[in-house]
Amino acid sequence: MIPITILTGFLGSGKTTLVNHILKGQHGKKIAVIENEFGEIAVDGGLMLDAGQEIFETKNGCLCCLVRGDLARILEELVTTRKDQFDMVVIETTGMADPGPVIQTIMLNELLTSHFAVDAVVTMLDGYHLDRYLDGHHKEEEVYQQIAYADILLLNKMDLLDKDQGEQLIERLQTLTTVPVFTTTYGTVHLDKILNIGAFDLQRLQFDSPAHSHERQLPMVSVGIDIDGALCFDKLNRWIQSILATMGPNIYRMKGILHVFGEQDRFIFQGVHMLFDGQQDRPWRPDEERRNKLVFIGKDLNRNALIESFKACLVQSE
Numbered sequence: 180m181i182p183i184t185i186l187t188g189f190l191g192s193g194k195t196t197l198v199n200h201i202l203k204g205q206h207g208k209k210i211a212v213i214e215n216e217f218g219e220i221a222v223d224g225g226l227m228l229d230a231g232q233e234i235f236e237t238k239n240g241c242l243c244c245l246v247r248g249d250l251a252r253i254l255e256e257l258v259t260t261r262k263d264q265f266d267m268v269v270i271e272t273t274g275m276a277d278p279g280p281v282i283q284t285i286m287l288n289e290l291l292t293s294h295f296a297v298d299a300v301v302t303m304l305d306g307y308h309l310d311r312y313l314d315g316h317h318k319e320e321e322v323y324q325q326i327a328y329a330d331i332l333l334l335n336k337m338d339l340l341d342k343d344q345g346e347q348l349i350e351r352l353q354t355l356t357t358v359p360v361f362t363t364t365y366g367t368v369h370l371d372k373i374l375n376i377g378a379f380d381l382q383r384l385q386f387d388s389p390a391h392s393h394e395r396q397l398p399m400v401s402v403g404i405d406i407d408g409a410l411c412f413d414k415l416n417r418w419i420q421s422i423l424a425t426m427g428p429n430i431y432r433m434k435g436i437l438h439v440f441g442e443q444d445r446f447i448f449q450g451v452h453m454l455f456d457g458q459q460d461r462p463w464r465p466d467e468e469r470r471n472k473l474v475f476i477g478k479d480l481n482r483n484a485l486i487e488s489f490k491a492c493l494v495q496s497e
């Protein structure tokens with residue numbers, strides 16, 4: 180049986196960072212990684228190493244693919260046409276999902292159950308924002324669900340916490356679940372701790388969320404922008420400052436690949452609430468269309484204001 184690891188975790192917790200760690204690692208294992216994303220515009224494919232086609236091979240021989248919806252089809256294709264090319268699978272679920280439907284997709288399909296076995300649900304947690312998601316006004320049911328489903332927890336972003344904060348979070352997690360908690364920074368974890376460990380426990384599928392609440396939560400929405408044209412860097416900077424100041428608490432996740440005027444390199448930006456990171460990336464390829472692709476995921480986002488204020492950063496709008 181081929182083991183499947185289901186990697187889950189809330190928006191911006193560090194799942195894609197861990198996937199890149201797996202794809203880059205010289206671990207000698209043949210791993211097929213399947214990415215699944217939420218958001219109007221697919222950005223993760225562009226942020227992953229060597230993305231470009233539906234299934235591709237990375238430098239260390241891992242297979243990788245990007246799925247929007249049809250998980251069963253991709254797994255069937257892997258097992259019927261590429262079975263000798265990998266010996267384990269990692270599925271990265273969207274930050275908004277509880278992993279239940281992914282597990283069901285596998286377990287209710289005869290072809291899949293004859294080849295695959297769910298090995299573990301690994302849940303990535305954003306240590307920096309975790310308290311916020313577990314408490315009060317900003318409480319996120321999905322985070323509780325992802326903890327409840329987990330066979331292993333990875334408490335990530337330890338670089339942003341001091342020792343006491345880290346210990347307090349671990350203690351808090353131990354009141355919610357009995358599974359092992361490993362701490363990570365940028366998803367760096369020994370793969371033997373999370374892959375092919377035989378930790379999956381079907382019982383966890385029937386849990387009652389300890390945090391089930393009847394408070395009305397605002398729905399999570401996504402706003403995608405996909406336009407051509409070059410951006411004025413100064414205007415872009417001011418725009419980012421202003422959206423962080425006005426919408427930061429409501430922006431759970433933002434990410435994009437941008438075309439900055441006069442630059443040969445792609446500009447990548449990533450954000451989780453007020454934490455923002457923007458940097459130059461690899462050069463645009465000659466055959467690559469220089470478009471600006473961004474996605475915002477959050478609550479109570481003003482779609483028109485976001486789109487129109489972004490368009491005002493294009494050079495031709497001066």
Ligand SMILES: Nc1nc2c(ncn2[C@@H]2O[C@H](COP(=O)(O)OP(=O)(O)OP(=O)(O)O)[C@@H](O)[C@H]2O)c(=O)[nH]1
Binds near residue numbers: 189191273
């Ligand atoms: N400081 C710090 N930042 C991190 C760490 N891990 C990831 N990040 C940053 O957090 C942001 C989100 O990381 P991703 O790996 O894209 O998170 P994700 O869970 O795949 O996000 P989704 O797109 O919501 O699925 C990026 O800017 C990362 O560089 C960490 O350990 N420390």
